[in-house]
Amino acid sequence: MSRLLMSVCVGLMLTIGTSTLHASRQLNVVVILDNSGSMKGMMNRSESKIDAAKSALMQVLDKSPATSQVGVLLLNPGPQGDWLIPLGPIDRANLQRSVASLDADGNTPLGAKMKVAADALLQLREANRYGTYKMLIVSDGEASDPDLVQQYLPSIQARGILIDVIGVNMAQKHSLATQTSTYRNANDPNSLAKAIGDVVLGESSASPDDAAGQTDFEVLAALPDQVAMASLAALTAASNDPIEKSQDWVPDESSTSSHGSSAPANSGHRSPPPPKDKSPISMFQILVFIFIFAAIARAVFANLKSKR
């Protein structure tokens, strides 16, 4: 087994495995799988990256708990569309056929697919409430729509969707490396295991458990009660509404938000770049403008012609 295959396989299995500790029947994962043209590249002498990914997927999906809900979303549509495997209970009978149909071609529209994946997970969380909701991005390159990635990332995270990234054979860290829950290169299965294992969270500790030897209660003591209550209310009211890029996009200068220009340099919470309007409405507006301009020009031309 190639290192890539092993890493992806271990990554997925750990993602699934650690989650089952808390609520085995309620693991919900969307794997965003890079099937762009670059994945045709060879992983080693005998196996391409995409073939290694297919083998890894088969193994992981085969071993995933029957009660989990897993979906595999492609960056570029396959024969069945964007979803190689729709988010839901795994249909093992059709698994082989689905994965076999996977091919690599196209670019890396990661931002657009992050929204699709997040919306699917949020819809599921709205219905199920409980469980763990994760997005696992497996990619060998940077997004071809980096602005969208930056636009969607904060609102996805603000809704409590955990994003893990596995960079496949990347020379540098993926640009999401500093902004997501975990990032590991695919050739580092051991540290990947530890990073995902750290996602398993506890409740509270009475004994000192940090480097400074402080108990949780000592850390909390100076937090005002009202702030604690309001913070809990805000945390427990995480929205399941679909991701809207405009909603979280406008920088708020009036607040202390790290989104704004006052965000500390070391916050790790990247301020998104100014929005670039790529919506169909804008294109429509341009067309309307061209049409009006052409009509005016024709009228002017006709007027001039008549004056002659």
Place this chain on the structure above:
Amino acid sequence: MFGKVSWLLALCVLFTTSNVHSQELFSGITGPLDVKEVQNSGPVNVPYITWGGDAATFYANGGLDTTPDSIYGKSGLKLKLTAGDDFVQQVKDYMGGKSPYLRGTFRMLGQASEVIGSDPRTKPVIIMQLSWSAGDHIVSRKELKTLNDLKREGKKVKIACQQGGPHVGLLYDALAAAQLTNEDVEIVFVKDLTGPDGAAEKFRTDSSIDACCVITPDMIGLTGGVDSAGTGAEGTVEGAHVLVSTQNMTRSIADVYAVRSDWYKSHREEVEKFVAGYLKGTVEVKKMRDDFEKTQRMSSEYRQLLTSCQKIFGEEVLPTLEVDAHGLLLDCNFVGLPGQIAFFNQSGNLSGFQPKLTAALDLATKWGYAKTRKGFDPAGFDYKKIASMAGVEYVEPQRIVKGESITAFPGDDLDSDTIVSFTISFEPNQTDFSVDRYGSEFDRALQAASTFGGAAVVIRGHADPTKTLVQLLTVGMKKGLIVRTGQKGQYKYYLKTQNGNQELDLNQTPAMVKLIESGAFEGASDSPLQTMQAALNLSLARAEQVKQSITQYAEQRGVNVNLSQLQPLGAGISDPVISKPSSIAEAKQNMRVEFRIVKVNPEDLSETDFDF
């Protein structure tokens, strides 16, 4: 069905000589009684009371006097049905031999137990359960939200209730559900069940009365409806609402027939015919009632039955057939043959004969109706034989019923629908809920599930928010959103703002909330939102574990339980007792599983819910 019933307007003149404001031994109410042999010539007198369950008796008998073509007539019985709403008079007639039968609720018989059980000849044999009530209610003022509120510091809650009537048992069960007794409240006994001297009028005219036990028409008159609150208009009392109802407390008030022990010994075959005929009548009456409810088309046979009820109970009690007479029948849940078997024979039925007898005698002795515990006997019928005589299919009652649970999430009106609640606590990361430690709570939950047959027992897990809050601070500090100064034990937190660092105090709460909502604390491997979600999952896992432990406990003890009533929910950190614990002891107060008895729509219930 709730707006339809204006029956029972002149019902149950019980305890007419009783002292309104104090309890009295039942023997003192009846005075000295001589036991005489049962009159054994002519038709047998059988008392009835104003209740929907008695309509099946009329139907089986063909009216007050047995008609030849009726169910009882064909089986050779000759009965004369007589008004028995005056229960004291019933007891006098029973002891004096005018009738071998007693008709009442199990608890009313319990209150009279010392009198009727003092002579072996009159010791009651309970021969049949007719129905469970779904038409009795405790109405309270606005400030009383759940049964837990019936106990308060300082001034006792005052509850108006008819002395010795069917509501005494309801009140006893309601208090027991909150682990209270009559010592914890002030019961103001009134003379009548309804009318000028009833509990509803007392509640309406005396503002010091906090709650009252009433029948459906009075409940509607005070509140406007079972799910409404009075506005003060049209005779309602502002803020008055149903605190608990037998629509949810479906196994509280059991209507029964008893016969004298000496009569049973000498007339067992007749008694069997009486029971079999009633069961046969029940099947047909239920079908007619349910058909009308479904189609709104009244068959001539059902119209005839309702007209008969109207004639017997009086037009002032049942002014209309479609609303009042039909509503009277809707307010009772006929138990049928499986429910009969479950009540008398099924072991592990927490609402069966033995538990009800114990509760009835507890009530009688603790509340001052009796000094000694004189019990009753069950008839001990062969129900296969009874089924054959009745011409109904013999069906064993269910035991542990598996079904879909209700679906509701914390906060989805759970508070407003909660009838009563209690809590168990546990240790951090605890997953084992042993019988040794939690057996009494499991018993209480099972008893609640049984008594509140029309309610869900929500098992609501909670998690402590300490870790989530700590993570919020530590992630905030890592990201530079929060700055901490000072030494251990004397920390101060500051929020980074455009205007520099501002101390994290009450004024900074909106800014902190905005940061959380924007996702500013997310994105790292330590995620407060993920910790919150993990706590939510953990709280559900604990609730599910508790349900599993209760189920195993019930199975081991042979207790019947309707699993669809037990609904595990996870509340996570959303509703902590202490938002910011300062010690593990305070954190443990948050680590708890709460049992809530929650109202469900009566339409969600099925007939089989009453099989055990």
